[in-house]
Amino acid sequence: MGKKVGMEVSIAAAEAAALCDVDVVAAYPITPQTHIVEHLSELVANGHLDAEFVPVESEHSAMSVCCGSAAAGARTITSTAAQGLALMAEIVFIASAMRLPMVMLVANRALSAPLSIWNDHSDAMMVRDCGWIQVFCENGQDVYDHVFHGFRVGEDPRVLLPVMINLDGFILTHVIEPMEFWTKEMAKSYLPPFKPVYRLHPDKVVSMGAFGMPEIYAEQKMAHDVALRNSRPVIDEAWDELARLTGRRYSAVEHYKTDGAETLILAMGSLCETASLAVDQMRDGGKKVGLVKLRLWRPFPFAEIRQALAGAKDVVVLDRSVSTGGGSAPVTSEIRAVMYHEPSRPKIHCMIAGLGGRDVTPDDVSNMVDMALAGTGAEYYIYGVRG
Amino acid sequence: MAEEKKKRILKPIKDFPLDEYIASGHRACQGCAEVLAVRHVLKAIGPDMVLAMATGCMEIISSPYPFTSWNVPWIHVAFENAAAVGSGVEAGLKALRRKGRIPDKNVTVVAMGGDGGTSDIGFQALSGMFERGHKMIYVCVDNEAYMNTGVQRSSSTPFGASTTTSPAGKARPSGQNTWKKDMTAIAAAHNIPYAATACPSYYSDLMRKVRRAAEVEGPAYLHVLSVCPTGWRVPPQTSIKYGALAVDSGVFPLYEVDHGVWKLSRKPKNLKPVTEYLKGQGRFRHLDEGMIALIQERVIANWERLLKLCEATGDKPAQSGSES
CATH class of the missing domain: 3.40.50.920 (Rossmann fold)
Structure with a gap:
């Protein structure tokens, strides 16, 4: 494997997203997540990443833009924390129930009040039952690797679910850590292009987000639950492949x-x-x-x-x-x-x-x-x- | 009488598209002018579109799983975010097209919401969409209250309308005691390339505006007055009539703001008195002469202001932010 290079974890996470060749980034500033999207916007501005950076007016719209973008079949990423996650929570639940794959980095931060920008897990626990795949990262390398893992798992046609990567605010987001980085070739071999089963495009007409009468709502909920449980073998498979590629072994x-x-x-x-x-x-x-x-x-x-x-x-x-x-x-x-x-x-x-x-x-x-x-x-x- | 009837007959559009993009069999109320507006919007754009829709009447009547009325790609996510979801679709398709992952084809992205989903709960997302300059159309189908949940007032409900949360009573005899939020002017104030009002009673004007909205580079806004017989408490067969009366009385003038130039689309020689529009509508039946006079006064003032805006901007196209 390559040599270790010191980098701030937030910057590394953004670099990983760029190696994944994301199509759309939609995010709103909130501490301690900001460095991630700042760096992504920088990569777009400098032409290193060919993506649409949508600077939304709220986290609610960030998650809404992500839903639209993922439904169009674009590889989509966002990032938030605490109050931002609380504001977007309504749409967080919808994204998974509509089976829209995307990756969200949550820079875990305490919920108000009192206002606190510092770390705990109250934000993630608030959306515990949101139906996303949710992982908690131990260190920067872990975060970096899981960006690739998240897209690979979430976009897999056997899964089609959004993936939430939790990284502790400041403790991880703002720390400079020695990490091993992936090459473009590694990213390409690990992560195939996103081929959605359905996408919003006139060439094949679909309706997404129909409403559920009492006769069908429970079935929809169960289907979602089964899908999330059934994602487990794919999660393991992607960890195995990651271990083969990088020598780093992750487990549940x-x-x-x-x-x-x-x-x-x-x-x-x-x-x-x-x-x-x-x-x-x-x-x-x-x-x-x-x-x-x-x-x-x-x-x-x-x-x-x-x-x-x-x-x-x-x-x-x-x-x-x-x-x-x-x-x-x-x-x-x-x-x-x-x-x-x-x-x-x-x-x-x-x-x-x-x-x-x-x-x-x-x-x-x-x-x-x-x-x-x-x-x-x-x-x-x-x-x-x-x- | 016979003469008046003759005048009201509208000329058919020669190239009126026969394809239907919202199928019949949906569950709209009898006489729903909103679904008619939707039908005309879709006909004007054609099949190469994606529609992002807010929660509301149009969503509920068209999509009880596993049924759908939509013959165009359609997505519904939530109530307040049609503009943001549409923004995401636009951004996603743009990136994919640039990267050669989807066919190189123009797709018109349309977001649509009711007056509550637009002027109240979706207001922020809409402003964000305008400001960011997405190339898409936002259509507000305005039936002047939260009809889907049982006729509650919105900020788009006109002064004097009795709704289930602005009922006319002894202590508040007017019913709604605030004036209708002017969404079209607010949209135009974002300096977007195109904003316009329309009404399915004047469908050729509506369709022309939709096509213009699809043509401009950047965000466009259409505010479509859509008579709701259920909420307005009028007979279903009078929807078209009341839409036309709203326009011809100056209560809801038809105009467009194209690159900052305000232009009336329909200029009656003499505005009809508002009483002609108000009478027969159950939601206004409690109004006394004083309140009607107040409404009339306001309508005239707004009309004159509109004429001045048209005059003042006629030869001065504004610089549109999103086309720079």
């Missing part, structure tokens, strides 16, 4: 020092790297702790999660958002539900940390594990709140 669920672990930490996104340092420390201290990284959030990898958590006594889930007034935070709720019917199930602890950009260090992760094992006496615990 990944393990770090889980052999013989009695306690497992479960995390998503960039927190996985922090947690792996904590695991090193704890292992050095003789504690039997391992880390399970959940990369694929939708379609949810049930079998792998059950398998990964089967032998553990305790699982400490690190959540990055709050289900206010609910049972536990979204990731923990999911994990608890998945494990409920297992014959032997671990205790599943919910630790909420890193809200609105609050830093989470490896020591914090160790502390949270200790606190969880000692028992917090609550369904969920918001870590590090000042008294």
Whole structure:
């Protein structure tokens, strides 16, 4: 493989989109996503990328333009965060239900109020049930590779779904990281041109977006659900091909020092790297702790999660958002539900940390594990709140 | 009487296209002038088009899955975003055509919404589409209220109309107590190449304007008054009559703004009194003489202002932003 070059992750993501030869970019500025689309507009302005850059007047229109463009059969990308995702949410749900492939990079950021431009996962969790393929990236290389992966999977005629790539705002978007870059040839061999099953063009007349009477709505919903679940083999296939091409292996669920672990930490996104340092420390201290990284959030990898958590006594889930007034935070709720019917199930602890950009260090992760094992006496615990 | 009847007969267009792009069997109400407007818009453009439509009457009557009335490529995404979806279609087709991935063929992109989808909830997306200069047509089919949800007032509902959310009552005898938002002037203020009003009662004028809209380089806006017998509470067979009366009384003048030049499309010698237009419409039946006088006054003032605009801009084509 090629040598590693340092680059800001946002710029790298835009470079990946350019190598994918995207046709339409529609985006509205919002921190911390801006560098991605700024660089894309620069590539278009300089003639390095032959695409239409549509500088829309809101995120709602960004997602609407993406729907129109994808329906026309154009390779389409956008990017947003937090309030932007909230504003476009209406159309986010429609894009997937209309089976319109596109890639959206979500620079994960806390939802207002209070206004915060900093990182957590409350934006992504708000649209958890939107019917997109959703991945969480651990580092910059991961983000870069997944832009190619996202288009390949989403546009596959067996899938036809939009793909959301989550990358932690600032923690990933604004960091300069050594990465291996793809060549044009690699991109070309990995990603065939988008050949939509249907496109809006007078040569073949179609109607898209009909309304559903009660006799058909449930069937449509089920078809969407089946499509999302059935995308899984294609997702794996694209990861296999990516591994062959780059030597980097991605999986729905990944393990770090889980052999013989009695306690497992479960995390998503960039927190996985922090947690792996904590695991090193704890292992050095003789504690039997391992880390399970959940990369694929939708379609949810049930079998792998059950398998990964089967032998553990305790699982400490690190959540990055709050289900206010609910049972536990979204990731923990999911994990608890998945494990409920297992014959032997671990205790599943919910630790909420890193809200609105609050830093989470490896020591914090160790502390949270200790606190969880000692028992917090609550369904969920918001870590590090000042008294 | 006989003479008056004779005058109202419209000359048929010689090359009136016989192909239908919205099929019969749709579920529009009897006498719906909106679906008639849609039919004429599509006929004027022909088959090489893509239509992006807002949620509303036209979408609901035409597309109960698995049926469709559309013989042109058609997409509906949501209520407030037809202009943005159309922008996306335009951008997508443009990029694909440039890159040689689709046939090298002119395709007219049309976005369409009702008065609510245009002047209220879709206003921002529409302004964005104008400002960015997409080469496409936006058609507002204006039936002056949210008819699809049961005749609620919009910002395009005229003063004095009683709707289900602007009912005439003792404390507010006028019903709607605000004046109709002037969408065509707002569109023209974006300095787009072409903006015009039209009405299916004058279908040849409507179709000529659609063709002009398709021809200009950049965004075009058509505001089409579409009589809704259900919401206006008039007999279905009077739709065409009321559309013509709206035009001939000056309530809804037909004009176009072509590259900044304002031009009347129909200039009656004498405007008919607004009473002729208002009478017989259930939505206006509560109006007293004072309120009618107020409406009449306003119509005259608007008409005179329009004449002045035509005079002032007649020999001064404006620089259009999107054609620079």
